[in-house]
Amino acid sequence: MIVPAPATVRQAGVVVALEGAALVVVAVVLVVRAIGGAHEKAISGYGTAAWYSVMGAGVIAAGWALWTGRRWGRGVAVFAQLLLLPVAWYIAVGSQRWAYGVPLALVAVGALVLLFSPSALQWASATAQDPASADNSGPDTR
Template sequence: MSSASSADTTRPEQRTEPESRPGRLTAAAAVAGVEGLALVAGGLVMLVTSLTDRSGDLTSALMGAATLVALGLIPLVAARGLWLRRSWSRGPAVITQVLALPVAWQLLQANSVMIPAGIALALLAVTGLVLLASPSTTEALGITRPGQDKA
C-alpha cells in the first residue's frame, strides 16, 4: 500500500465534495435552536428572579429554573445535530415540536399578555414539524421510509 492510498483511506472527508444543506433542514435547525435558546433564557430569568426576589419558595423556583435550562438543552443539541446532518437529531427535534403544541395551547388559554407568546410558539412548533417531515429534510438526514432503499 502506498503512502498516497493510505492517506486517502485515513481522510475520506478531504476527497469528497461537501454536500449542500437543504434550506428546510437549515430552517428546522433554526427553529429548534430558537426554542432551545428561549427555554434557556427563560430558565436564566427565572433563576435571577428567584435569587433576587425572596418573597416565594426559593427551592421550587430554583428547581423550575434548572428544569427550564435542562429542557432547553434538548432542542439546542437537536439543532446542532440537524445543522450537522445527523439522523438521530430528528427524533428529539420532533418531540420538542410535539411537546410545544400543548404549551402553546395553554398560553393561548391564559387570556393575558401570554397570548402572543402562545401564537408564536404554536407557529414555531407547526413550522418545525412541517420542516422536519419534509422529504428534502429526511433525505438530507439519510432517513428513508420502510420499503425505500437508501441510495
C-alpha cells in the first residue's frame, strides 16, 4: 500500500534526485575528459564515471521513490546524505574549498531535516504499520 507522501518527503525527493543527477553529470564530464585525452595515473576516468553513473542512478531512484510515496527511498536518501557530510567536511576543511564544502553540507543537512521532519516520520511510521508489510510475521490476511 502506497500512502501519499507529505510535502516534506516530496521536497526531499527533489533534492535527492538532483543530487543523483549531479553525479550523472560528473560521470559525463569524466567520460568527456577521458575521451579528450586527460589521463591520470591513480584513477581511470571511465571506471570512475561508471561508478558515479551507478551511484547517481540509485540516488535518482531514491528521489523518485520519495516523490511517489515509496518508503524504501527514505533509507537510501538518508544513507546518501550521511555519506555526503564527511565528503563536505573533506572538501571544506581538508581541501580548504569552503565555497564548495559548506553549501554541500547545507544541502545534505537540509535534506536530512526534511526526511526527519514530524510529517515525514509520521508518514514513515504509518506505512510501517501496513498489515501486509514484511514486518508482519503472521500470514497474509488480505
